[in-house]
Amino acid sequence: MQGGNHMLLEEPVRLASVLAPAKPKVFPSLTKIxxxxxxxxxxxxxxxECLTAGMSVARFDFSWKDATYHQETLDNLRKAAQNVKKLCPIMLDTVGPEIQVHNSTGGAIELIGGNHVTITPDLSKAPSADILPIKFGDLAKVVKKGDTLFIGQYLFTGSETTSLWLEVTETSGAEVICYVKNTATLSGPIFTLHVSQVHISMPTLSEYDKQVISTWGLQNSVDIISLSHTRSSEDVRELRAFLKSHDLQDTQIYAKVENAEGLEHFDEILQEADGIIISRGDLGIDLPPERVFMSQKTGIHKCNMAGKPVIITRVVDSMIDNLRPTRAEATDVANAVLDGTDGILLGAETLRGQYPVDAVRTVGRICAEAETVYNQSLHFKKVVRHVGEPMVHEESVASSAVRSAMKVKAAAIVVFTFSGRAARLIAKYRAPMPVLAVVFPREGSDPYDRVIIFEKIGDSSVVKIIECDDSER
Known part of the structure; x- marks a missing residue:
């Protein structure tokens, strides 16, 4: 049974099997958290506890707190990883062109629906129900009457009483006068302002981002940089050049697509980036609700065909305050796995949520269950058809390795590599078993990568070795 890009088992699943106890798994979910x-x-x-529950990557968001705080957290992560004997890559999330509303009083500000409020770039003015100061001087130049503005707390869900929707009624000099569409209470020092489908003349890679990357990022040899508010392939190229100039050329770039501009240039961004993060929080503001699902499904499909990792965000917002996700959220996570997502990003759920460990564990279990009914065979055929013929040598070897592993029901695929390319190509075909990459140093290495497939039959093993050229092209 299948529909659209959904990958379900071709044979129906007996509903009674849902009631059966879950089978123990040697490996956690293949979907990364x-x-x-x-x-x-x-x-x-x-x-x-988060690492043991299934957290695969640790994200440090510099929109919140400074380098000193994040360094303390990273030091704790390293101790924890050593204690549980688990590797955990580091992801640095940039701030980018984010407009912040500053509440210098720190007190609660209640705005009543039906009233008006003025947005001003003058930070010396005290925030109130009548005026909100922001750290951006050109808002009045880029918005027009009728535009929608959204103000929410950091990592907003959109459903809190702290989420404020405004409609621009007029501009006066550098100030913007807005109609308050709903009653909300802003409590906290900083809020984020989002303008729907309007280009903000702020650099994607801010000076603050550069300073953080060149100091904290370099000092800690970060594995991944999540480039917030990526709007074009040029944004990715600029960051890559900056990384290379600071001896961080091995750091991967995951472009965070979270606005209409990013969607418009998705294909070119995908070509330049190492991976994609589909940020459904901000996309849910830029797009009508009925179109959000299509951006997710299409984006995931494009990443799958390109063989690049794709991560989605905002899946179990209710677990910020509750021990269990809603039924809709649980289904949403499973459907994302069936769509072909490679990873799930937990934001507020683990940062300020009351149940961070349970959030990781619950999402991991849902992913693992969804993976048991994922139609890997259909995905394999789609990728092969997309690649076309004649295949280049590396694609041919990678697809053959996965096909062989599936036929012998292998326990794992082990790739000996020095650039990682062979492992990434094999992962592209989404083998239903773990792919383990053993990295060789470049100096004196054999110019070929070996792909080893293990078949577990009782106490015996069958090993098949295939060599493929893994040179970067």
Whole structure:
């Protein structure tokens, strides 16, 4: 049974099997879980539990807190990883062109629906129900009457009473007068302002981002940089050049697509980036609700065909305050896996949520269950058809390795590599078993990569070795 890009088992699944106890798994879910570390996931003990529960990548978001705080958290992560004997890559999330609303009073500001409020770039003015200061001087130049503005707390879900919707009624000099569409209470020092489908004349890679990357990022040899608000392929090229100039050329770039501009230039961004993060939070503001699903499904499909990792965000927002996700959220996570997503990013759920460990564990279990009914055979055929013929040598070897592993029901695929290219190509075909990459140093290495397939039959093993050229092209 299948529909659209959904990957379900071709043979129907007996509904009674849903009631059967879950079978023990040797490996956790193949879908990776990115956990954002913060106040409620800062300690060594909690991070240990998150790692044990299935967290694969630790995300450090510099929109919140400074380098000193994040360094303390990273030091705790390293202790925790050593204690549980698990590797955990580091993801640095940039700030980018983010407009912040500053509440210098720190007190709660209640705005009543039906009233008007003025947005001003004058930070010396005290925030109130009548005026909100922002750290951006050109808002009045880029918005027009009728435009929609959204103000929410950091990592907003969109459903809190702190989420404020405004409609621009007029501009006066550098100030913007707005109609308040709903009643909301803003409590906290900083909020984020989002303008729907309007280009903001701020650089994607800010000076603050550069300073953080060249200091904290370099010092800690970050594995991945999540480039927030990526709007074009030029944004990715600029960051890559900056990384190379600071001896961080091995750091991967995951372009965070979270606005209409990013969607418009998705194909060119995908070509330049190492991976994609589909940020459904901000996309849900830029797009009508009925079109969000299509951006997710189409984006995931394009990434799958290109053989590049894709991660989605905002899946179990209710677990910020609740021990269990809603039924809709649980289904959403499973459907994302069936769509072909490679990873799930948890933001507020682990940063300020009350149940960070449970959020990781629950999402991991849902992913693992969805993977049991994922139609890998259909995905394999789609990728082969997309690649076309004649295949280049590396594609041919990678696809053959996965096909052989599937036929012998292999326990794992082990790739000996020095550039990682062979492992990434094999992962592109989404083998239903783990792919383990063993990295050789470049100096004195054999110019070929070996792909080893293990078949477990009782106490015996069958090993097949295939060599493929893994040179970067």
């Amino acid at each position: 990115v956990g954002t570390l913060g106040p409620n996931s800062h300690s060594v003990e909690v991070i240990e």
